[in-house]
Amino acid sequence: YYVLSCSIYFFRVFLVTYIVTLAGNLLIIVLTLADPALHTPMYFFLRNLSFLEMCYTSVNVPKMLRNLLSGDKTISFIGCAMQTYFTFFLGGSECFLLVSMAYDRYVAICKPLHYPVVMNRKVSTGLAAGSWLSGLLMSFGHTSTIFILPFCRSEINHFFCDIPPLLKLACGDTSRNDMAVFIMASFFAIFPFMLILMSYVCIISTILRLPSRAGRRKSFSTCSSHLMVVTLFYGSACIMYLKPNSSYSPDTDKFLSLF
Numbered sequence: 330y331y332v333l334s335c336s337i338y339f340f341r342v343f344l345v346t347y348i349v350t351l352a353g354n355l356l357i358i359v360l361t362l363a364d365p366a367l368h369t370p371m372y373f374f375l376r377n378l379s380f381l382e383m384c385y386t387s388v389n390v391p392k393m394l395r396n397l398l399s400g401d402k403t404i405s406f407i408g409c410a411m412q413t414y415f416t417f418f419l420g421g422s423e424c425f426l427l428v429s430m431a432y433d434r435y436v437a438i439c440k441p442l443h444y445p446v447v448m449n450r451k452v453s454t455g456l457a458a459g460s461w462l463s464g465l466l467m468s469f470g471h472t473s474t475i476f477i478l479p480f481c482r483s484e485i486n487h488f489f490c491d492i493p494p495l496l497k498l499a500c501g502d503t504s505r506n507d508m509a510v511f512i513m514a515s516f517f518a519i520f521p522f523m524l525i526l527m528s529y530v531c532i533i534s535t536i537l538r539l540p541s542r543a544g545r546r547k548s549f550s551t552c553s554s555h556l557m558v559v560t561l562f563y564g565s566a567c568i569m570y571l572k573p574n575s576s577y578s579p580d581t582d583k584f585l586s587l588f
């Protein structure tokens with residue numbers, strides 16, 4: 330009885346969160362399309378991020394909701410592989426899209442006179458398309474090296490198929506895969522994170538030098554939400570995929586994934 334009522338409780342929480350996520354992102358897409366004043370690169374990236382977020386949450390949450398409701402906790406091998414693939418595809422794309430968005434704000438605030446030339450339509454669509462493509466390729470390479478491993482156990486201590494808990498199920502030596510996760514995560518998290526950090530150092534020092542208080546507030550407000558998303562996304566991803574294997578803790582991972 331306890332397990333059942335607990336599942337129903339989580340089902341409601343996740344269902345409401347999921348619906349709010351979809352509705353909020355859909356609203357952003359519709360609004361930025363409907364208002365001609367918002368047909369700028371910044372809102373193009375934002376629309377793309379919203380679309381990406383809708384896909385990303387739809388990879389894991391509907392399956393989780395079904396499992397919570399039915400009490401059946403299983404996922405097929407193919408289903409698990411697909412979930413891992415799409416999680417890393419969309420997560421990797423999000424890394425690069427967030428870098429593109431930081432670059433957009435960097436040029437807009439630090440090089441305002443060059444902005445219309447540097448961030449033209451071709452560049453912004455190219456950056457977005459490049460983000461999607463690099464996530465797709467990275468995930469393909471990564472997922473295929475995981476799923477050719479022999480698996481000895483089948484109980485995943487997580488609420489979706491993610492690489493660290495999956496590696497715990499493989500038999501034999503997974504140190505090379507652990508290394509691959511580390512290298513990939515460094516490339517996909519630390520490198521973009523450094524770029525974002527560098528552009529923010531410049532952005533913030535430029536903003537602080539603005540003469541008017543209203544101008545400072547306006548510039549900060551175009552960056553603060555990006556900064557918040559970046560901190561949540563990269564903070565949890567870095568802790569999850571970059572910490573040493575010896576300190577692996579399923580409960581911490583599950584909690585961080587929620588973010």
Ligand SMILES: *[C@@H]1O[C@H](CO)[C@@H](O)[C@H](O)[C@H]1NC(C)=O
Binds near residue numbers: 377380455
């Ligand atoms: C996101 O960017 C890609 C590549 O430029 C584009 O094809 C796609 O239509 C964009 N999606 C949205 C929802 O704007």
